[in-house]
Amino acid sequence: MANSKREKTRVTDIIKPEDISKWKPNNNVLISSPMGAGKSYFCKNTLYDIAKKTHGKILMLIHRSNCVEQFKYEIDTDGKADVIEVITYQSLEYSKLHNTNKFNLSDYMFVVCDEFHYFFNDSSFNNKTAVSFKMIMSNTDSIHVFMSATGEHMARYMKKYIKDNKLEDAIEYEIPFDFSFIRELTFFHKDVTMEEFLKEGIKKGDKGIFFIQSAEKAYKLYSKYKKYCVFNCSSNNSKYYEYVDKDKIKQILMNQRFEEQFLITTSCFDAGINIIDTDVKHIVIDIVDIGSLIQCMGRKRIQNEEDKVSIYIKIINNQKLAGLKRSMEQKIEMADFYMQNGYSVEKLIEKYPMQNDINNILYDDLMKDENGNIIPNSYTKVINEPMYFKKKEDIADYSLMLEKYGKFGYCKYLAATFGFIDEETGSYTYRMINEEYELEDYLRKMVHDEVVLLQLRDRSELIKKINAKQDGKLLKKAGTLNKVLEEREIEYRIKEFSTTRYIQDENGNKKKKVYKSAWKIVPF
Structure with a gap:
């Protein structure tokens, strides 16, 4: 394994108050840093102090409701609710779409977009992420701070958006990733293997976290071993949320640890939550999206050089990668045709008669004149750009895994990303379980x-x-x-x-x- 030890750099090490003093309203500040590098600390302290001195306000946008509760608790405990307001991106989108005028972004000195990969990653199941993004980018009175550990794809889209709209270049800060906290990297094929991991952990008395994309699959695993586990899924899941012990989840958020041997959760805990517990030695992940996968790994906050974890990831084989790539290409087909034909609604309807885009990448919107006034009885087709570009980035990733890495492309791609490759020999140092x-x-x-x-x-x-x-x-x-x-x-x-x-x-x-x-x- 080629990871090297290094002194941990924090956001406050690379962004000083004198740097912030040069930021101006309508600036877009991109902060890329690993999980646990102090992005939240930077907001709650450095930005807070500056806003407080100038009687400014900070709006913190967070993409998971349980993370909002945790962050609000921290803000209240620290006595900083006088400056910092915390809401979800979704509530901002709702206010815009339903004309509630509940939030005026111009009231804030800083609009902080925490985990701003939200605009991309959540677009696969929330077609309204573009609403909050455009609200923020069209606000010229605030400084926009975008923070993420996995915002590379979104940052590329933002730079294109900034260029296309003739905005001032983004101000960028970056802390390199360090995956040296991974003790060993293991890949497995089958769902039943997760149960074997769980049974082995119970015997050994180990603690671990299971991130499973399917709430049904996560619950079924939990239901077999309730004595040793705590279960969580999204509150939006009408079928399985009733089995979530809300008090236990609240305690996890507040105490930043769980008392059972295993936490079994969906990706609703892929960001925002911190687990500070050196006894947690294993993280098992069955999630397709690479960005979300990396976020899941970062939920355990590493405390020292000896605090390492074993990571177990369910394989996506080349056959399935090709299928995912093909599926993404089909989803953007209508949007591609629309763009390639000069955004002509007539040609789109001729090509796809009596069809709507079931993926919601193309949607109907009201037409407006030069002054932004709605033109009566007129509408057009609009591309949901974050959703479209996310699909394009996924296609590029799958192509890279298949074409550059070949056999076991998914495993090799992640192994290279995490440093599990011998640079001298070019051989990979991950482990694969034969099932x-x-x-x-x-x-x-x-x-x-x-x-x-x-x-x-x-x-x-x-x-x-x-x-x-x-x-x-x-x-x-x-x-x-x-x-x-x-x-x-x-x-x-x-x-x-x-x-x-x-x-x-x-x-x-x-x-x-x-x-x-x-x-x-x-x-x-």
């Missing part, structure tokens, strides 16, 4: 018994055992199945060959029959 014991035993027996599968009906058991699917359907071609076996690091392959058999009919006569594409399993 295909049953399949390997089955294939080994087929080789030993010299089984030959002559026809399609003979292959059904093998195909079911491999259980490789695309769009919910079992894959059945030898070449495709061999790629799956290769991706899973299984040392057997399907050999397709021509063979002859003599078939005896009901009269006892033997007839020669040629099978042009028989299968057999061979070691690889």
Whole structure:
């Protein structure tokens, strides 16, 4: 592992009060720093002191409601609610869309966008992130401070937005990432392996956190081991939120630790929450989005050089990466056509008659004149730019994993990001768990018994055992199945060959029959 130890740099080390004194209203300040580098401390102290002296106000925008409660508690405890107001991005969007005029951004000296990757990451399930973004960017009376540990993609979009709208260049500050807190990096394939991790942890008395994208999957795991676990999911989840112990979650937010052996949560805890507990040694992650995945890793706040964690990540194999890439390309298809054809609504309707964009990347909006007044009975199609650019960035990431890194592209990409690569040899130092014991035993027996599968009906058991699917359907071609076996690091392959058999009919006569594409399993 190539990570090197270094003295930890904090935001207050790179941004001094004299730097802030040079910021002006309508400036956009981008702060990129690792989790735990003191972004919140910087706001609650350095920015607070400056705003307080000038009788200014600070608006803190946070993207998770439970994080708002935690931050409000800290602000109140520190006696700083006189200057700092904390709300969610979603409440800002609601006020704009419903014309409540509840928030006037011009009232604030600083508008701080915490975890500003929100505009991108949450756009996959909240098509209104563009509303709060445009509100902030169109406000010329405040200094806009954008902070994130994983805001690289959003920062690229912001720079394009700034250039397109002829705004002053962003002021940028960056602290390099340091993933030396990762003791070991492990990848696994199957959901059942998470349960094995849990059972092993219970035996050893270890503490850990499970981040699982699916609330259903997270709850099912929790329900088997309630005695050892605490469960959390979004309050918006009507099916599973009833099983959340709200008092326990509140205590976790306040105390920044949990007393059970394991916290099992969805990505609703992917940001904002801090876990300060050197006994937490393991973090298991089953989340697709890379930015959210990295945020999950940062929920445990590292206390010293000896405070390290083992990270376990569910694999996305190359076949699924290709599927995700294809899915993203399909989602932006209508928006691409619209842009490529001069934003012509007529051409869009001709190409896609009687169709709406189900992904909400394209939406209807009222037309306005040069003074911003609504033109009666007129509307047009508008592209939700944060959502569109997020999909484009995802496509680029998936392409990179597939084309640059090849076999196990997802694992190699993350290993390179986290420093699990030997720079001299170019070899990766992550660990991969082999979970295909049953399949390997089955294939080994087929080789030993010299089984030959002559026809399609003979292959059904093998195909079911491999259980490789695309769009919910079992894959059945030898070449495709061999790629799956290769991706899973299984040392057997399907050999397709021509063979002859003599078939005896009901009269006892033997007839020669040629099978042009028989299968057999061979070691690889």
